[in-house]
Amino acid sequence: MIRYPPREANGHPHGAVRASQHTASPHDSPLDPRGAIRQTGRMQRPYLLTVNAGSSSLRCGLFTASDAAAAALRQDDPNTPTGELPEPIFGLHVELPSTRRAARLHVTAGEAKYSGSTSRGVVDQETALAEIFAWLAERGFRSGIGAVGHRIVHGGTHAAPALITPALLRTLESLAPLAPLHQPNDLAAVHAVHRQLPGAGQVACFDTAFHRSLPPRAHRLAVPVDIADLPLRRFGFHGLSYEAIAGEMLRIAPAERRIIAAHLGNGASLCAIDTGQSVDTTMGVTPLDGLPMGTRSGALDPGLVLWLQREGGHSPERLAELLWRKSGLLALSGTSADMRILLDTDTGAAREAVEVFCYRVAQGMAAMAIALGGVDAIAFSGGMGERAHPVRAGIAEHLGVLGVKLDPIANATNRPVFSRPGSAVKLRIVPTDEEAIIARHTARTLGLVPDQA
Incomplete structure (x- = not known):
């Protein structure tokens, strides 16, 4: 059972932070944070919400704005070059309904965890966000939210987080065809927050920005540069x-x-990271490229796509449906896009789907090793990376050429380090925390960090 922080006399929980009254002004807008933030960088409303709208779920984190700002300051401290990440008051995760399950709400508060059913009205990301706002309102948090940070999958040429303005929204909407499973959901969440919190400042944190450090040899495309209005390059994704x-x-x-x-x-990808900087990655112009995924094809011979269009009579819309939603593990197995189901299914098609996935990941890792000029560690993250030990073992089986030596017992028990002593490459499980990164970027973008920092 989660123990919620005590309520104060003013109705706001979390005794260490007090909310002052906010009076709506003509400037209040999700695209102009002046109604929620003073020019000194101090929040009139003490909470910061992060929104991460995925293709099958919605994740949010509720932070104190002061903690997020302190984390942004620590990032600048030469004695702590990585910066500590802020701890959320609550982590909130809504699993959208599927053929296998009803929608579920998962809540974490420190080590405490709670899971329960959502209302029957939760059918997509927007209704899931409404459910989260209702949950926060019941506990006195909603009215204290003054800043919201969003994960935006495709940021085009943006190299850093940005305040959401009408002009930025138009640009991001134009990129939706390059990320059709994600971008529409991300932008729908921005509009939904506008309706729920008209005075909150909103910040876009781009999955593509981390890969702006790719050298030309990694980001250039071997096609004419003038074939599109958008400067085409390999953008990369999963950057947060x-x-x-x-x-x-x-x-x-x-x-x-x-x-x-x-x-x-x-969704699955790899990234070659040298001293904290991205130097190569498997996804390209879109999150369709690279490894085979749950329902996405991954890298394909472009000649096949042309052939399917010309000789197979497939329209662009039909091809998009095929490659984004009906390929990957689903197509390989013929039954499921869920690796958990495939690992529990004793059929030749399911086994082959797992084998293809593991082999392609290992191939990609070999390519990333070339980009790095050698490898010190492989860090596994995401649902499969952190919890599917047969997948990690299947990948490691192909990596002997890199000097990888797997410890089967450590791997089967999901230990943080699961390589054997003497392995040339350290194998690690490193859980990711996109919400904390979004919170830190949002605090900095909205000026919650003092100018002298």
């Missing part, structure tokens, strides 16, 4: 996750400079 992993690795193992980070979930 990789930023969290890079920071955690610098904290726990600073000598392990050359890292292959593996974000393995329903």
Whole structure:
């Protein structure tokens, strides 16, 4: 049972932070945070909410704005180069309904955890967000939220988080065809927050920004540069996750400079990280590229796509449905996009789907090793990376060429380090924390960090 912080006389919980009254003004807008933030950088409303709208779930974190600002300050401290991440008051995760389950709400508060059913009206990210706001309102938190940070999957050429303005929204909407499973949900969440919290400042934190450090040899495309209005390059994705992993690795193992980070979930990718900087990654212009995923094809011969269009009579819309929603593990197995189900299914097709996935991940890791000029550690994250030990074992089976030696017992028990002594490459499980990264970026973007920092 979660013990909620005591309520104060003014109705706001969390005794260490007090909310002052906010009077609506003509400037109040999700696109202009002046109604929620004073020019000195002090919040009139003490809470910061992060929103991470995935393709099958919604994750939120409720932070004190002061904790998020302190984390942004620590990031600048030369004695703590990675910066400590802020701790949320609550972590909130809504699993959307599927053919296998009804929608569920999961709440964490420190070590305490709670799971329960949602209302029957939860059918998509917007209704899931409404459920979270109702949950927060019942406990006295909603009215104290003055800042909201969003994970935005495709940021185009943006290299840093940005205050959400009408112009930025138009740009992000134009990128939706490049990330159709995610971008519409991300932007719907921005509008939903506007309706729920019209005075809150909103910040876009881009999954693509972490990969702006890619060298030309990694981001250039071998096509004419003038074929599109958007400057085409390999953008890369899962950047907020990789930023969290890079920071955690610098904290726990600073000598392990050359890292292959593996974000393995329903969406999956790899990133080569050298001293905290992205130098290569498996996803490209869109999050459809790279590894095969739950329902996404991953890398394909472009000639096949042209052939399917010309000879197979597939329209662009039909091809998009095929490659984004009906490929990957679902197509390989013929039954499921869920690795948990495939690992429990004793059929040749299910086994082959798992084998193809593990082999392609290992192939990608070999390519990332070339980008790094050698590997000190492989960091596994995401649902599969953190909890599916047969998948990690299947990947490691192909990595003997890199000097990888798996400890089967440590791997089967999900220990933080699961390589054997003498392994040339350290194998680690490094849980990611996108919400904390979003909170830190939001505090900095909205000026909650003093100018002299």
